Every structure is written in structure tokens, then in C-alpha cells.
Amino acid sequence: xxxxxxxxxxxxxxxxxxxxxxxxxxxxxxxxxxxxxxxxxxxxxxxxxxxxxxxxxxxxxxxxxxxxxxxxxxxxxxxxxxxxxxxxxxxxxxxxxxxxxxxxxxxxxxxxxxxxxxxxxxxxxxxxxxxxxxxxxxxxxxxxxxxxxxxxxxx
Numbered sequence: 001x002x003x004x005x006x007x008x009x010x011x012x013x014x015x016x017x018x019x020x021x022x023x024x025x026x027x028x029x030x031x032x033x034x035x036x037x038x039x040x041x042x043x044x045x046x047x048x049x050x051x052x053x054x055x056x057x058x059x060x061x062x063x064x065x066x067x068x069x070x071x072x073x074x075x076x077x078x079x080x081x082x083x084x085x086x087x088x089x090x091x092x093x094x095x096x097x098x099x100x101x102x103x104x105x106x107x108x109x110x111x112x113x114x115x116x117x118x119x120x121x122x123x124x125x126x127x128x129x130x131x132x133x134x135x136x137x138x139x140x141x142x143x144x145x146x147x148x149x150x151x152x153x154x155x
Contacts, residue, residue: 005075007087007108007121013074020067023060031057070110077108083133083154087121090155091129096137096148106130 008016031053038050077088085091085106092103105118106129112120119126128140129151136151 006070006073006110007077008070008074008110009077009088009107012107012111013071013076016067016071016074020064020071023064023067027060031060075108081155085129085132085151085154090153091151092153093129093149094152096150101152 034053035050035057038044038047038053041047041049044050087106087108089106090103091106092101094101103117104125105116106121106126107118109120109122111118112123121127121130124140124142128138132138132151134151134154137148138151139146139148141147
């Protein structure tokens with residue numbers, strides 16, 4: 001991961017902090033117990049349980065490093081209520097072609113999840129909306145061509 005800031009909501013920051021605590025305390029202990037059991041089975045060169053536990057240990061330590069890095073460079077999104085779209089904004093937009101409305105939350109790239117209607121401020125749609133206000137009309141490019149939207153609501 002690069003040294004740039006990772007924008008996180010307070011909820012996501014707390015979630016990652018809890019995950020890190022779980023990995024460092026409970027998960028490490030569970031893996032240590034698995035390794036100890038696998039060692040007790042004898043010959044480590046042909047011990048599948050030992051190999052599996054070592055792989056699990058490596059994956060867990062890697063996840064710990066990734067989460068620590070994210071938290072070390074995290075910047076908590078402090079959304080100020082207002083008319084201008086920024087990180088943390090809840091935005092409702094309307095497609096000008098078919099008048100369909102969609103709602104999204106603007107988040108940092110680490111939290112982006114289309115199933116939860118959370119889009120990154122760096123995505124084409126997210127960056128096109130940044131700084132806009134209720135009533136503004138904007139366009140952005142998609143594989144299907146230019147799309148035109150209107151900002152219906154900003155929370």
C-alpha cells in the first residue's frame with residue numbers, strides 16, 4: 001500500500017481497529033495452537049496440517065500488516081452538513097435520459113462497495129460529483145458514452 005492517506009468513515013476505522021485486535025489476540029493464539037498440534041503429529045516434511053497452519057499464519061500476518069498500514073495512514077472523513085458534495089455526502093442523482101434516480105454515499109476508495117451504494121470519490125462518477133450542489137447538472141464518461149445527471153439531493 002502506498003503512503004497516501006486512506007479516507008475512512010469513523011465506522012470503518014472502528015471496524016478495522018476491532019479486526020486488528022481480533023487478529024492479533026484471538027486469531028494468532030488459534031493459529032499457534034494449530035501449529036503446536038500439527039508439530040505433535042511428527043514428521044513436519046510430510047505434515048499437511050502443519051503446512052496448512054503455516055500458510056494460515058502467513059495470510060494472517062499479511063492481513064495484520066495491511067490493516068496496520070491502512071490505520072496508520074487513515075484520515076477520518078468528517079462530513080460537514082451542507083449543500084456541496086464532499087467525502088461522506090449522501091447524494092441522490094437523476095439520470096437525465098431515463099429520469100431514474102439513484103442514491104450513493106461518497107466514501108474513500110477503501111470503503112467503496114456498489115452493493116451498498118458506496119462509491120469512491122476517485123471513481124469517474126464520484127469525482128464528477130465532487131464539489132457539485134443540489135440542482136447542478138453534470139456529465140461523465142462511461143463505456144456506453146457520455147451520461148448526464150442532475151443532483152437531486154445532498155445530505
